Amino acid sequence: MGQWSRKDDPEPFIGLVPVDKAEGLRKALYDELERARGKGRVSNLFKAYSAFPALGLANFRRLMALLGEGVLSVKFKEAVMTALAEINRCDYCVSFHATALRNAGASDAEVDAALNFDPSKIGLSSKEQALFEYAIKANGDPHGITRQDVEALRVHGVTDAEIVETLETVNTGNAFNLINGALNIGPDDFLGGYKKERGEQWQVEEKTA
């Protein structure tokens, strides 16, 4: 299925091959996802990526490096990606990352705070609150970031590695939002429709604008 916000064109713009029909390199990609995430948990995003399996594998491994090898909390990174999904109006991405944020320990109120770009209410450390603001600012205008913005992070003990980890979180969120948006990739069944109302609300706003 396509994005909730595109009811007038409900199907993805490319074919998404089911797990039981995957062969060759596509199957290798799906197998890697299932090993990491569980049987049947091949997201529609990576079904789309499987049209170019090498890129799918590269991006999945990049995502695993970001989420598995960084020092910043998964909760922080999913909060940033939830906010980006809202900014980019990708309802699948909102549902996916809001679900992941909740799985990382966030309450529904904290998920809403991420959707409202309010790091003070997401249950993040002061360092991660500062990095959240930096992430949103860098996403808004990367060339508007100044040395003073970076120096302000140092007050919280932020390292170079943490800055790069934060910017790569922005990068990754935006990259996946673009694929989903441009191909009308809709949410996975296993997300249970969490935050479906965001996509439906956007469709209403588009119609009344």
Next chain:
Amino acid sequence: MTPLAVLGSGAEMDRLAAAAPSLLVTFTGPKCIICKRLAPMLETVVRETGDALASAKVDAEALPDISQKFEIRSLPTTLLFRNGVLADRITGFATAGALRAWLLKNGVGAGA
């Protein structure tokens, strides 16, 4: 998030400024990418502030006289009027957090 209403004239802006204790007006342009990224920040903060803050946006190219009147040199530029008088401005992108602090500093919003 509901998009900000588009102002069609300087007279409309004057009426809104005269009627609302606090008014936020953002100057944008159709090719302004930063404006598009600022929009969700503004919409969120405007929604949170509620009736205490009126809001609108201006296409700077469509209304050059207003842009000149308020010395809009770059886009986006966001103006804040208090009791009909220009109180403050932000140029460029701002996070929702920065906008909340800016409004609070100017006496608008919860806790002001």
